[in-house]
Amino acid sequence: MKILFLGDVMGRAGRAAVAARLPKLRDDWRLDFVVVNGENASSGMGLTGEHAKGLLDAGADCVTLGDHAFDQKDMLQFIETEPRVIRPLNFAKTAPGKGARLFSARNGRKVLVTQVLGQVFMKRAFDDPFSAVDTALKTHPLGGTASAVVVDIHCEATSEKMALGHFCDGRASLVVGTHTHVPTGDARVLPGGTGYLTDAGMCGDYDSVIGMDKAEPMRRFITGMAKTRFTPALGEATLSGVLVETDDATGKARTIRMVRLGGRLQEATP
Secondary structure, X not given: OEEEEEOEEEHHHHHHXXXXXXXXXXXXXXXXXXXXXXXXXXXXXXXXXXXXXXXXXXXXXXXXXXXXXXXXXXXXXXXXXXXXXXXXXXXXXXXXXXXXXEEEOOOOOEEEEEEEEOOOOOOOOOOOHHHHHHHHHHHOOEOOOEOEEEEEXXXXXXXXXXXXXXXXXXXXXXXXXXXXXXXXXXXXXXXXXXXXXXXXXXXXXXXXXXXXXXXXXXXXXXXXXXXXXXOEOOOOOEEEEEEEEEOOOOOOEEEEEEEEEOOOOOOEOO
């Protein structure tokens, strides 16, 4: 099975890149399943229902969120009506929506998608991500009810992402980090057969400060004072992510490849 994961979609530029490129990629690369992190797709903070529909219409089978899951208030209601949007598993227990769900891929096989939030350096203390993901993986084991398992680990610290990757090794097809908006170069298959990448990067304009127009972040770093709100950069976006091919018999990763298309970063294709 071929599974594409795209990193945090950042504002209008990121949405445009996904809409322009993903439909053709599905055909050209014969993708069976696509996961897109939509955490910052709406003005850089959260995701609206309308923009979620746009990502799904472009070819995403599932859209994951993050710590900004409900910054756009209409998501509180939308996520209850759209099962293809997944919020973090270890968010508040009273939060609407689900943090793990079993999907049907285009080839008919079942894919579990789940997301957890890290605890290190995050603005609020979320529930333990290790026990949360452990429960999800036990409920739908790889090679059992799930032909493939994708875990989105939305964290600040690379160490926490790596620890979660090793924790899931052998029990997931792909463990991929999101949140920091900078793609890492450590895509590999772990000893137990799990494809791993510390951060998928963002689908956004890299002539920016992690996707935001440079002026205001630089002003705050230099002067310590805010003048205006952060706004997403609007230049040509790079589509950043990772492609994993799994073994049909075991669900484990056979290969994992970086994806970078368009914009300012050096291109990387499978």
